[in-house]
Structure formats: structure tokens, C-alpha cells
Amino acid sequence: MSLIVVGSMAFDAIETPFGKSDKIIGGAATYIAWSASNFTRPIKQISVVGGDFPEEELSSLNARGVELEGVQIKKDEKSFFWSGKYHLDMNSRDTLVTELNVLANFDPVVPESYQGAEYLMLGNLVPAVQLSVIKQLKQRPKLIVMDTMNFWMEVAMDDLKKTIAEVDVLLVNDSEARQLSEEFSLVKAARKIMAMGPKYLIIKKGEHGALLFHGNEVFFAPALPLEEVFDPTGAGDTFAGGFIGHIARTRDISFSNMKTAIIVGSAMASFCVEKFGTHRLKEISRADIDQRIQQFVQLVNFDIELV
Amino acid sequence: MSLIVVGSMAFDAIETPFGKSDKIIGGAATYIAWSASNFTRPIKQISVVGGDFPEEELSSLNARGVELEGVQIKKDEKSFFWSGKYHLDMNSRDTLVTELNVLANFDPVVPESYQGAEYLMLGNLVPAVQLSVIKQLKQRPKLIVMDTMNFWMEVAMDDLKKTIAEVDVLLVNDSEARQLSEEFSLVKAARKIMAMGPKYLIIKKGEHGALLFHGNEVFFAPALPLEEVFDPTGAGDTFAGGFIGHIARTRDISFSNMKTAIIVGSAMASFCVEKFGTHRLKEISRADIDQRIQQFVQLVNFDIELV
Numbered sequence: 001m002s003l004i005v006v007g008s009m010a011f012d013a014i015e016t017p018f019g020k021s022d023k024i025i026g027g028a029a030t031y032i033a034w035s036a037s038n039f040t041r042p043i044k045q046i047s048v049v050g051g052d053f054p055e056e057e058l059s060s061l062n063a064r065g066v067e068l069e070g071v072q073i074k075k076d077e078k079s080f081f082w083s084g085k086y087h088l089d090m091n092s093r094d095t096l097v098t099e100l101n102v103l104a105n106f107d108p109v110v111p112e113s114y115q116g117a118e119y120l121m122l123g124n125l126v127p128a129v130q131l132s133v134i135k136q137l138k139q140r141p142k143l144i145v146m147d148t149m150n151f152w153m154e155v156a157m158d159d160l161k162k163t164i165a166e167v168d169v170l171l172v173n174d175s176e177a178r179q180l181s182e183e184f185s186l187v188k189a190a191r192k193i194m195a196m197g198p199k200y201l202i203i204k205k206g207e208h209g210a211l212l213f214h215g216n217e218v219f220f221a222p223a224l225p226l227e228e229v230f231d232p233t234g235a236g237d238t239f240a241g242g243f244i245g246h247i248a249r250t251r252d253i254s255f256s257n258m259k260t261a262i263i264v265g266s267a268m269a270s271f272c273v274e275k276f277g278t279h280r281l282k283e284i285s286r287a288d289i290d291q292r293i294q295q296f297v298q299l300v301n302f303d304i305e306l307v
Numbered sequence: 308m309s310l311i312v313v314g315s316m317a318f319d320a321i322e323t324p325f326g327k328s329d330k331i332i333g334g335a336a337t338y339i340a341w342s343a344s345n346f347t348r349p350i351k352q353i354s355v356v357g358g359d360f361p362e363e364e365l366s367s368l369n370a371r372g373v374e375l376e377g378v379q380i381k382k383d384e385k386s387f388f389w390s391g392k393y394h395l396d397m398n399s400r401d402t403l404v405t406e407l408n409v410l411a412n413f414d415p416v417v418p419e420s421y422q423g424a425e426y427l428m429l430g431n432l433v434p435a436v437q438l439s440v441i442k443q444l445k446q447r448p449k450l451i452v453m454d455t456m457n458f459w460m461e462v463a464m465d466d467l468k469k470t471i472a473e474v475d476v477l478l479v480n481d482s483e484a485r486q487l488s489e490e491f492s493l494v495k496a497a498r499k500i501m502a503m504g505p506k507y508l509i510i511k512k513g514e515h516g517a518l519l520f521h522g523n524e525v526f527f528a529p530a531l532p533l534e535e536v537f538d539p540t541g542a543g544d545t546f547a548g549g550f551i552g553h554i555a556r557t558r559d560i561s562f563s564n565m566k567t568a569i570i571v572g573s574a575m576a577s578f579c580v581e582k583f584g585t586h587r588l589k590e591i592s593r594a595d596i597d598q599r600i601q602q603f604v605q606l607v608n609f610d611i612e613l614v
Binding site for chain 2: 088089186187208211221225226228256259260262293300301
């Protein structure tokens with residue numbers, strides 16, 4: 001039940017209406033690994049960091065069952081750095097700084113020990129890099145899940161479409177689904193995007209939950225109504241980590257199990273936003289997670305026999 | 308199991324990105340009655356129209372079990388008229404024309420035959436008019452549900468708060484909840500609004516579904532992802548009609564039954580938006596409704612034993 005996770009491991013500096021962080025640990029693959037390792041181990045990580053990336057962050061991930069053979073450490077370079085400022089609605093943000101650093105020339109190498117992995121989670125990254133990992137795998141994983149973002153639609157649409165064509169599940173948010181499909185209706189957008197390759201499409205809507213499309217079927221998972229969203233950074237990655245973590249743990253790639261996986265992902269994301277960065281993800285126990293998942297059951301549970 | 312419905316019966320002219328209507332029949336109480344009469348009859352309507360309101364609209368409502376003794380007909384005046392234009396997202400709109408006409412001096416009179424009704428649905432209307440109906444009832448209904456809108460928060464906040472204090476269930480949309488509570492977080496907003504009187508609060512989020520709050524409990528109902536939203540006018544009123552209609556039919560005002568009622572309301576609203584005005588509501592059968600409600604079950608149904 002091994003899982004390969006690909007994505008950035010980086011520094012973030014975050015400003016929200018409620019506070020401001022120093023330069024803290026971030027990156028898609030970091031959030032995915034912290035989230036997924038609650039459900040499945042080992043995780044075979046593929047990423048790149050600079051000499052400035054803290055040793056203790058790597059060892060705490062390693063202690064969670066995250067293998068780091070596929071994480072390149074470029075001693076003389078700097079890690080990827082992103083800085084952003086969230087608007088009051090927490091659904092939109094401005095990028096203040098993007099320093100690609102080690103990501104600029106990232107050429108991922110899949111270690112021999114990673115071959116044969118059953119599940120592949122491609123965190124948001126240069127589409128050509130995501131594709132390179134797929135191509136290096138000698139045996140196609142049972143399920144390939146890919147996250148991406150609007151930025152690649154603007155600068156690398158051709159590469160993006162090539163990569164999308166190779167995956168089973170694509171994750172985008174609602175505005176990205178509209179941008180990628182050029183359709184306003186999410187139902188129409190989903191149909192167009194699935195025609196590009198993925199048999200499953202997950203559209204994330206932040207505080208409004210997430211939709212899973214497959215053929216003519218659709219499933220809706222709510223987000224937990226929270227008193228405060230402290231920092232939404234990494235929520236999408238954490239969602240992806242919970243999703244693929246549950247799939248890898250249960251070894252069941254049916255539509256029905258994907259619905260459960262989305263609830264697990266939503267529960268994980270609801271923790272992520274409670275504190276800056278990965279702080280909350282490092283604190284929670286399996287009991288906390290089970291309790292949160294039960295809140296989701298309560299949230300949507302209704303008795304239809306009365307109708 | 309009798310239900311009193313209060314609200315406007317009016318003319319609308321609607322422009323959407325997909326089309327433009329002539330002057331068609333609208334009004335909160337019209338939509339509520341068409342929706343609720345699928346579940347409970349008689350409906351005891353309280354409203355006011357001008358001499359221009361079509362006789363056949365009144366008789367078709369009457370044929371649905373809607374009693375019109377409480378509907379004042381002012382022969383020499385004109386019915387309320389609203390004209391609006393929706394933006395592409397269909398969640399926001401500009402009001403182009405508002406002619407109050409008969410609504411300007413509406414003084415509702417509750418007929419003697421309406422006394423003793425178990426349920427009261429106050430559709431969106433001048434808060435003082437809503438309150439006047441409550442005060443005229445000799446016996447307090449088992450459940451009073453009230454809809455309102457941002458306009459009254461701007462021009463009649465004091466009256467609005469007095470009316471809100473008298474009801475059991477308040478219906479508002481997300482931006483109205485924020486405006487009324489001066490809180491951005493919907494969880495905090497809900498707490499503040501329930502402290503104003505209503506034990507139950509429903510926050511409608513359009514295409515993103517609806518939330519039901521009660522004490523520390525919360526329930527989330529999705530909206531059905533639709534290929535096309537043709538005209539959202541009346542969707543909130545239709546939702547309210549399905550909600551109160553289900554409650555009146557089942558005579559059960561528990562939180563658990565309100566959850567089911569919200570699903571019924573959401574199903575009704577999903578029909579409303581498929582055509583201009585009340586057209587779609589006039590076409591559908593009970594079998595259509597049951598089938599639509601099953602789609603909602605499928606939409607949110609997941610198996611958590613796997614977790």
C-alpha cells in the first residue's frame with residue numbers, strides 16, 4: 001500500500017486578516033505528507049529543498065514514516081519561497097512574493113526503491129515535472145491523483161493538458177475548473193474536464209465544500225462551518241493528503257470509497273485552517289480525526305423516510 | 308395542519324445572462340404557495356394585489372387549495388412590481404425598478420377563518436406588516452417561520468429586530484446574516500442572530516446550499532449541482548414553501564425533521580430555477596419531487612464505516 005507524494009517543500013510567509021506569520025514551513029508535499037501519514041505509511045516523498053531547509057523538519061517527517069530518498073537537497077541553493085496575503089473572505093488572496101529558487105530547475109528522479117508504488121499523489125507543481133514522475137514509473141500505479149492551479153493554466157496550458165490526460169483523478173478549485181473548461185456551470189465544466197482524460201474530478205469550493213464527479217454521478221461533501229478560519233494556506237494540499245491517504249489505507253478505488261475519502265480529506269482540511277502553517281496538523285491525534293469525521297456525519301445526516 | 312402564508316403577490320420582469328422575461332407573475336407568497344401546496348392544504352394566504360392581477364392566477368392557486376379570503380384586491384390600484392437583472396454568477400443581481408403600488412399602504416387583516424392555524428410562514432415583506440399578522444393571531448402558531456432581506460436591514464432595522472424576536476425560525480442568506488450580525492464568520496453570526504430571538508436559523512447560500520443552526524447543532528444541505536440555472540428569482544421563497552410545507556404535513560417541529568424539511572425545500576428550489584418565474588413549479592408532479600429528493604440523498608450519501 002505504498003504511496004508516492006510529489007510536490008514542493010518550501011517556506012511561506014502568510015498574512016491574514018487575523019495575523020501574520022514569520023517565514024514558516026510550507027509546500028504542497030509537506031502538507032500532503034503530514035495529512036496522509038495519519039492513514040498510510042510509508043510515504044515515498046519526491047521533492048527538492050535548499051540548504052536552508054531545517055534538518056529537524058525532515059527528521060520529524062521521517063519519524064512519521066515519510067521516506068526522503070526522493071527529496072533532493074541542494075546545499076548551495078535556497079528553498080522555494082512564497083508569500084501571500086488573504087482577503088477578508090479567506091477564499092481569495094494576493095501573491096506578494098514568489099522565489100522559485102531550487103524549483104526553477106527541478107528535475108525529479110524516482111529512486112529505484114519507490115518503483116512499484118500503488119498510489120501516486122501529484123501535488124501542485126510544474127506540470128512537466130509531474131509528468132516526468134509518471135513517465136519514470138515502470139509500472140503504472142493503481143491510482144494517480146493530481147492537484148494543480150490556475151498559474152499553470154496561464155503559463156503552461158499545453159504541458160498541463162498532457163499531464164491531465166495521464167491521471168485518474170484531478171483536483172481543482174471552482175474558478176480553476178471554470179478557467180480550464182471555459183464553462184461557467186460546474187456541471188458542464190466537469191464534463192469537459194473529464195473528456196480531457198481524468199475519470200474522476202474533484203472541484204474544491206473552500207468554505208462551500210467539494211464536489212466529486214464521475215461519469216453522470218456527483219457527490220457533494222460540505223466543509224465544516226468554522227467559527228474562525230485562521231489560515232487557509234495548505235488546506236487544499238491537506239485535503240488531497242487525507243483523500244489519497246484514505247484510499248491507500250483501504251486499497252479501494254471505487255467511486256463509493258472516493259466519497260468517503262473526500263469526507264476524510266475535508267475533515268483534515270478543517271484542522272489545517274485552525275492555525276498557521278502545519279502547526280495544527282502536527283498536534284492532532286487519530287482520535288481527534290475520528291471525532292471530526294463524526295462531526296461531518298452529523299452535519300449532513302438526515303432522515304428521508306419521513307418524506 | 309393549516310398553514311398561513313403571508314407575503315407579496317406581484318409582477319416581476321427579469322433579465323438573466325440567458326434571457327429576458329416579460330412582466331410575469333411573481334411575489335414571495337406566490338412562490339411559497341405553489342411550493343407548499345405540494346405538501347399541505349389548505350393554505351391560508353394573506354397578501355394584497357391590484358386590479359391588474361390576473362383572475363386566472365388567483366383561481367389556479369385556489370384550485371391548488373390556496374384560500375384567498377386574506378388576499379385584498381384593490382381594484383383601482385396596481386400590483387407590486389419588481390424588475391431586476393442577474394449577473395453571470397446568478398448569486399448577485401441589480402434591482403432595476405421597484406414600484407411598491409398596493410404594498411405601500413398594505414394593512415393586512417387576518418380573516419376569522421384563519422384563526423387557529425398551526426403554522427405561520429412570513430414571506431419577505433415589510434417587517435411591521437409581518438409583525439401585525441403575528442399580533443392578530445389569537446392563538447400563537449406551533450411554529451412561526453420568517454423570511455426577510457437586506458433591504459429591511461437598511462431601512463427598518465428596529466422593526467425588523469422586533470419581528471425577529473417573535474419568530475421561531477429565521478431565513479436569511481449568507482450576506483444578510485453577516486449584515487444583521489456584523490460578524491463575518493457564519494458560525495458567530497448564527498449565534499448572535501439566535502440571541503435576537505429565533506431558536507432556529509437557516510442561512511441560504513444559493514448554489515452552495517443552506518445551513519440550519521439550532522443551539523450548538525448545525526446541519527448542512529447542499530444545492531443540487533445544475534447544468535443551467537435559468538432564473539433564480541423566487542428560489543428562496545420556493546425553498547421556504549417546501550420547508551414549511553413539509554413541516555405542516557408531518558406536524559413535527561423537531562430539529563431532526565427540520566433537517567428533512569430543508570432537503571425538501573432545496574429540492575423545490577432546484578425546480579424553481581429551471582425556468583422563468585413559477586413556470587416550472589406549475590408543471591411538476593409529486594413523483595418528480597420524490598425523484599428529485601432521492602437525488603439529494605444520492606448527492607450526500609456516503610459510507611463512513613470504512614473509515
